Amino acid sequence: xxxxxxxxxxxxxxxxxxxxxxxxxxxxxxxxxxxxxxxxxxxxxxxxxxxxxxxxxxxxxxxxxxxxxxxxxxxxxxxxxxxxxxxxxxxxxxxxxxxxxxxxxxxxxxxxxxxxxxxxxxxxxxxxxxxxxxxxxxxxxxxxxxxxxxxxxxxxxxxxxxxxxxxxxxxxxxxxxxxxxxxxxxxxxxxxxxxxxxxxxxxxxxxxxxxxxxxxxxxxxxxxxxxxxxxxxxxxxxxx
Amino acid sequence: xxxxxxxxxxxxxxxxxxxxxxxxxxxxxxxxxxxxxxxxxxxxxxxxxxxxxxxxxxxxxxxxxxxxxxxxxxxxxxxxxxxxxxxxxxxxxxxxxxxxxxxxxxxxxxxxxxxxxxxxxxxxxxxxxxxxxxxxxxxxxxxxxxxxxxxxxxxxxxxxxxxxxxxxxxxxxxxxxxxxxxxxxxxxxxxxxxxxxxxxxxxxxxxxxxxxxxxxxxxxxxxxxxxxxxxxxxxxxxxx
DNA sequence: TGTATTTTTGTTGTCGACATAAAATATGTG
DNA sequence: CACATATTTTATGTCGACAACAAAAATACA
Numbered sequence: 001x002x003x004x005x006x007x008x009x010x011x012x013x014x015x016x017x018x019x020x021x022x023x024x025x026x027x028x029x030x031x032x033x034x035x036x037x038x039x040x041x042x043x044x045x046x047x048x049x050x051x052x053x054x055x056x057x058x059x060x061x062x063x064x065x066x067x068x069x070x071x072x073x074x075x076x077x078x079x080x081x082x083x084x085x086x087x088x089x090x091x092x093x094x095x096x097x098x099x100x101x102x103x104x105x106x107x108x109x110x111x112x113x114x115x116x117x118x119x120x121x122x123x124x125x126x127x128x129x130x131x132x133x134x135x136x137x138x139x140x141x142x143x144x145x146x147x148x149x150x151x152x153x154x155x156x157x158x159x160x161x162x163x164x165x166x167x168x169x170x171x172x173x174x175x176x177x178x179x180x181x182x183x184x185x186x187x188x189x190x191x192x193x194x195x196x197x198x199x200x201x202x203x204x205x206x207x208x209x210x211x212x213x214x215x216x217x218x219x220x221x222x223x224x225x226x227x228x229x230x231x232x233x234x235x236x237x238x239x240x
Numbered sequence: 241x242x243x244x245x246x247x248x249x250x251x252x253x254x255x256x257x258x259x260x261x262x263x264x265x266x267x268x269x270x271x272x273x274x275x276x277x278x279x280x281x282x283x284x285x286x287x288x289x290x291x292x293x294x295x296x297x298x299x300x301x302x303x304x305x306x307x308x309x310x311x312x313x314x315x316x317x318x319x320x321x322x323x324x325x326x327x328x329x330x331x332x333x334x335x336x337x338x339x340x341x342x343x344x345x346x347x348x349x350x351x352x353x354x355x356x357x358x359x360x361x362x363x364x365x366x367x368x369x370x371x372x373x374x375x376x377x378x379x380x381x382x383x384x385x386x387x388x389x390x391x392x393x394x395x396x397x398x399x400x401x402x403x404x405x406x407x408x409x410x411x412x413x414x415x416x417x418x419x420x421x422x423x424x425x426x427x428x429x430x431x432x433x434x435x436x437x438x439x440x441x442x443x444x445x446x447x448x449x450x451x452x453x454x455x456x457x458x459x460x461x462x463x464x465x466x467x468x469x470x471x472x473x474x475x476x477x478x479x480x
Numbered sequence: 481t482g483t484a485t486t487t488t489t490g491t492t493g494t495c496g497a498c499a500t501a502a503a504a505t506a507t508g509t510g
Numbered sequence: 511c512a513c514a515t516a517t518t519t520t521a522t523g524t525c526g527a528c529a530a531c532a533a534a535a536a537t538a539c540a
Contacts, residue, residue, distance in 0.1 A: 018500060018523055019317050056525045058298065065302050069309030077259050078492060078531050090398070097399035100344065158330070159337035163403050258493055258530060296495045318501050318522060
């Protein structure tokens with residue numbers, strides 16, 4: 001999952017397909033925001049992006065509007081667009097919503113999962129185990145997100161899935177910001193919790209699924225909070 | 241709250257302010273979609289809109305991207321944009337999410353409401369009572385939505401508020417579609433439930449607020465479902 | 481030297497025109 | 511007359527240029 005640098009991802013001679021440009025810009029910028037390649041609060045220049053991607057400002061602009069709709073960038077009218085800052089004062093709102101969505105989606109997954117869902121969930125669980133084994137922290141964060149998103153999809157409620165994915169993405173950004181304080185023990189706790197979660201979903205045990213999801217959410221919230229408290233650079237700017 | 245027809249809402253001589261155009265188009269089209277002035281599934285022509293609003297296609301396009309982000313319109317690549325159809329097969333997802341958000345937001349409101357919140361909520365409750373008295377159904381539907389949205393705001397969690405407002409808007413569209421089957425009794429039941437809800441929020445009684453919200457949600461879901469079942473034009477096209 | 485005012489600069493918001501994709505229509509062939 | 515193929519139509523996607531706005535820089539003035 002490498003990031004293409006200065007992505008002129010079309011060969012010199014080939015012409016980019018119609019309607020492909022916005023999607024490419026949107027995906028790339030979204031990844032870079034969640035990656036922290038683009039620091040929270042840093043300005044985004046439309047002209048620079050149009051040069052980088054080799055397309056005009058119009059499609060760049062559309063991608064920005066989409067990103068703004070998801071809260072990933074903030075547009076200052078007539079001035080610039082910045083990468084959405086992390087809203088520390090209101091983190092409790094985030095934690096509250098995140099916990100509820102963990103529970104709701106996991107419950108629904110236990111109720112509605114199909115055999116195909118279970119295969120996909122297990123595959124991601126295995127992938128996560130590998131990342132833990134390899135001590136690849138960025139990979140762990142990403143796969144963890146995909147694991148829970150897949151469970152949400154199995155729950156089969158697009159409103160929950162959509163909100164949850166947004167929350168998971170925001171969480172990914174927070175974890176990235178603080179992954180320095182990751183220790184070896186935590187990932188293994190998560191691994192076990194994931195295992196129990198999958199088992200509960202598999203046998204359709206809604207109450208247990210809910211309980212585990214709840215505990216898991218609290219675990220993660222606690223970890224993020226601890227990381228933030230431990231870090232005294234909270235309000236420092238992220239270096240470019 | 242009248243809809244301006246063919247809104248060239250700037251006087252002939254005056255120049256529209258920069259950045260005002262997109263907002264105007266967005267607001268107008270959003271209202272017309274929720275109003276059913278624009279029928280679900282009907283195509284939206286960018287050129288026609290640009291003529292109607294007297295601005296070029298670029299800002300129209302941005303408004304469309306925003307609306308698409310909220311699921312109010314659907315873009316068929318290289319073809320057209322249509323008003324989002326009502327997703328009948330998945331209505332249960334909608335009802336489930338709506339019920340949960342009713343409960344969560346009302347609970348939080350009971351926990352977090354300020355005096356100023358209570359004033360705003362009471363004002364909307366009075367407004368609703370007036371609409372019931374006047375038997376003004378469209379007004380009832382709109383004020384009802386704003387009443388619950390205000391409660392959600394008092395709960396002070398932007399993730400819930402945002403999702404809930406989206407769900408309430410979609411619900412408004414459904415109610416509009418079927419308000420023919422409104423009878424005199426239901427609005428009065430809602431009125432009483434609202435009264436109890438406000439009282440519980442006022443005295444910070446979280447459990448009671450939750451219970452009432454739950455009952456209220458079930459009441460509304462039941463009503464919508466009954467309306468749909470009673471209506472055999474479900475799959476008929478809405479006349480333009 | 482410090483403050484108010486003008487000019488410059490950089491970046492966004494909007495425009496009109498053109499290129500292109502997909503559907504609708506017309507054309508040709510067995 | 512059915513069916514495949516070419517052509518036209520229609521609306522979108524993209525472009526390059528210009529205008530307007532807000533901040534920064536330069537200038538005027540007390």
